[in-house]
Amino acid sequence: MRDIENINQLQELDIDFMGIIRYSKSKRFVDDIQKEKVALQTMNKGTVGVYVNETFEKILQDVIPLQLDVIQLHGDENPAFAKALLEIDIKIFKAFQIKEEFDFDSLKEWEELAAQHVGKLFFLFDTATPNYGGSGKKFNWSILDSYKGEVPFLLSGGISIDDVAIVKDIKHKMFLGVDLNSKFETAPGVKNIEEIKTFIEKLRK
Numbered sequence: 001m002r003d004i005e006n007i008n009q010l011q012e013l014d015i016d017f018m019g020i021i022r023y024s025k026s027k028r029f030v031d032d033i034q035k036e037k038v039a040l041q042t043m044n045k046g047t048v049g050v051y052v053n054e055t056f057e058k059i060l061q062d063v064i065p066l067q068l069d070v071i072q073l074h075g076d077e078n079p080a081f082a083k084a085l086l087e088i089d090i091k092i093f094k095a096f097q098i099k100e101e102f103d104f105d106s107l108k109e110w111e112e113l114a115a116q117h118v119g120k121l122f123f124l125f126d127t128a129t130p131n132y133g134g135s136g137k138k139f140n141w142s143i144l145d146s147y148k149g150e151v152p153f154l155l156s157g158g159i160s161i162d163d164v165a166i167v168k169d170i171k172h173k174m175f176l177g178v179d180l181n182s183k184f185e186t187a188p189g190v191k192n193i194e195e196i197k198t199f200i201e202k203l204r205k
Helices: 006-009 032-039 057-061 079-086 102-114 139-144 161-168 193-204
Strands: 017-020 046-051 070-071 089-097 121-127 153-155 175-180 185-188
Touching: 006 032, 006 193, 046 057, 057 079, 070 079, 079 089, 079 102, 102 121, 161 193
Parallel strands: 017 046, 046 070, 070 089, 089 121, 121 153, 153 175
Antiparallel strands: none
16 A cells, blocks of 8 residues: 555555555555655554565664554565564564465474464465565465464455455464455555455455
8 A cells, every 4th residue: 555545545444454565576565755655644454564575674664654563574584583573562474475385384483483472473375476475366275274273364365356255165263364455456556445345345244
């Protein structure tokens, strides 16, 4: 999110979080000039700063101006990096790129960190892509049956307004919610407010 009017419209909907992408290679990148404009807004929803292999210092520089409630680590960050952020008392969404052969046992170290910071660290399962997300494609959601961990997760990757029924049918006990992105945009970084509103209404029925 970077368009001020669009941000204000989105905040009127029944959502939990709104993302601000601070990854320069993303077509939804919020640069420093746009950051200053966004920083002037009063956020009444949870605000997520999205980063890919960013430095600790640069992330910290965004926390107060952007009123961040959550840091989303969408790159190759390790648990030690996340632990340092958790110790400044901020929540983390750690994204993992999921493909057919993904080994959920590889998340053990992250699960141990989450157990030390209950309610602070969550997973986000996204479609594997060379560009750290933003593909607009789904992965095979049946793979989620192999996840036996105790860390709640969000589901991302190509979710559209046509997916309400299949989302409602997900029964995994750790399933927390969905991350809506490219399929609900009129342009990169500009959300289709009416479609998101319709999706939410259908999901709640």
